[in-house]
Amino acid sequence: MNAEEAIDRAYERLGERIHEKFRCKDIARDIVTLAGMAEIYCADHHDDAQRVPFRSEATEAGVYPARKIPRLCPDCARHVRYGEVRRALCTRDPRPSCKTCSNHCYAPDEAAWQRTCMAYAGPRAMFRGHAIDAIRHLIQTRRS
Ligand SMILES: [Zn+2]
Numbered sequence: 829m830n831a832e833e834a835i836d837r838a839y840e841r842l843g844e845r846i847h848e849k850f851r852c853k854d855i856a857r858d859i860v861t862l863a864g865m866a867e868i869y870c871a872d873h874h875d876d877a878q879r880v881p882f883r884s885e886a887t888e889a890g891v892y893p894a895r896k897i898p899r900l901c902p903d904c905a906r907h908v909r910y911g912e913v914r915r916a917l918c919t920r921d922p923r924p925s926c927k928t929c930s931n932h933c934y935a936p937d938e939a940a941w942q943r944t945c946m947a948y949a950g951p952r953a954m955f956r957g958h959a960i961d962a963i964r965h966l967i968q969t970r971r972s
Contacts, residue, residue, distance in 0.1 A: 831910050831935050838913050839885060849916035850889045858923075859886055859912050860896050865949035866908045867898035872948070874901040886912045907941050914938075 829837070839846065849855050863882065870879060878901040887897055891912070900908060914933050934942060 831938050832906055834935070835910055835913050838917065842917065843885075846885070846913060846916045847889055850886055850891045850912075854922075855915055856891045858915050859891055860893070862911050862915070863892070863898045863900075863908050864896065865953055866900060866904050866911075866945055868949040868952050869945040870898075870900050870904040874904065878902065882908065884909045884912060886916075907938065907945070910935075910938050911942065 850859075879899040882898050882900045882905055884905070886892065886909075898908075918933065920929065920931075932939070
């Protein structure tokens with residue numbers, strides 16, 4: 829089962845719970861920050877013609893303020909959709925650093941993409957008006 833199928837399965841089995849989590853402010857903030865970082869990474873690495881306004885279960889659910897819906901290529905869109913579900917299903921509250929968490933919930937190649945994206949976009953995001961605390965939190969929790 830690839831990551832995309834895993835996410836489809838998660839929505840089939842846990843859709844209601846995921847949507848409930850999407851309404852949580854902290855979770856929504858993490859998701860919007862994650863997608864904002866993915867947008868920075870995508871804009872500098874991937875074909876502009878492929879990038880369209882992101883759509884996922886979370887965008888449909890209103891997790892993103894309209895002006896924060898990122899433009900992403902299909903590949904980055906898949907990674908962000910994956911991250912949305914993983915964040916929603918994190919059972920730790922408050923969420924610990926992912927690095928020190930005993931439950932490594934990301935599939936290995938998704939975790940690798942996440943690290944690459946954060947390492948590139950983190951320092952750049954600080955200069956583009958993103959909420960610095962939110963970014964700091966994400967970076968400190970994703971890097972390993
Ligand atoms: Zn991309």
